Amino acid sequence: MLQALWLSLEISVLATIIALGLGGALAWLLATRRFVGRDLLDAAITTLLVLPPTVLGYYLLTGIGPASAFGRMFEGVFHRSIAFTRLGAVVAAAIGALPLVVRAGRAAFETVDPTLLGVARTLGAGRWRTLWSIHLPLAAPGLVAAGLLAFARSLGDFGMTMMVAGNMPGETQTAALFVYDALGTGDDYFAGGMAALLLAIGLGVAYAVITLERRRG
């Protein structure tokens, strides 16, 4: 049980880092830039929220599985596969968390008064310095909330992880998969214990997000 929980935490932390990096950049792009295909990109990211996890898992397997061009290339370079490994679980959790980060991150960037960014430019700061010195620090509470949401979403991922990484104890069996397995084998005590732990972590994260949003607003 502890092994599954520890593995879940490890996967969730890595997935959160990836989702925050990629999702934060996409959020900034959508919040501050007008470009061709912007609405399409926005729609594609939102679609990740509403598609069934099995469908997402299917497309992810098609994209990075051993039969895909990317999967073969990755295996050729790193001599290991992504699908049905811990790395696959990280990728699945990161993709699941991405739309949450983009939505929360975009809101965080958009709440920063554009006049502050404009004044920074007139004070000699280029786009990057304005981003690092003004936009990012002022959006930081919202981005931290986005990271917390991504962590909670990664920790709770079930469908996509099962599809992309499988359910191998010690390798890819996360806490959510452990609950499913324990119920299946009649280990109600362990299933209940893990479910209570996940509930406590979820509640803690939700409380932290609400506190951060209140401070921000």
Added chain:
Amino acid sequence: MAEPVEVDVTMSWPGRHARRLPLRLSTTGPINVIMGPSGVGKTTLLSSLAGLVRPAGRISVGGEVWLDDRCWVAPERRRVGLVPQSLALFPHLDALGNVAFGLDRGERQAHALAMLERMRVGHLAHRRPSTFSGGEAQRVALARAFARKPRLVLLDEPFSALDRPLRTALVADLTALVAELDATLIHVTHDEDEASALGGPIHRL
């Protein structure tokens, strides 16, 4: 020496409520006041001069073209000091950090502190904007705008929220700074008394 400012631009907003706003301004002296009813484009004119919006047309300052069909100078290369109506002090930086933001690394802190003291708010150096009074915030915003020795200073109704004695004191400080730093001031106001106190020509949009 005052830099002549020539603006002849048209700002367009596309979409369902499409709008075109022609803006013209021609100045020669160091102090210039802009007046006009709300919605006439005073703030848009300042934003165009600061480079924060990109209208169609031509802008030149001191004979140097900042905007035309072929060229557009980015805001960070224009050397303008902008004080918007909201002042836009960076809330996560203290007064010293705000003023030092636009300065080169060398004597950044010393120069920023000198500028704050010049505006009689040196005691606020290590305090954040949320703790400033209205008048203190105006002074810090002016110190920040003037610290880089700008060619052009753009003020968008900066004193509108202040009472008359404070406004008079700030106008006196402002005119002294413009003369001292040899800058060109474009000052938007609704207040006739403030406009006369500044002493420059009044351009009505």
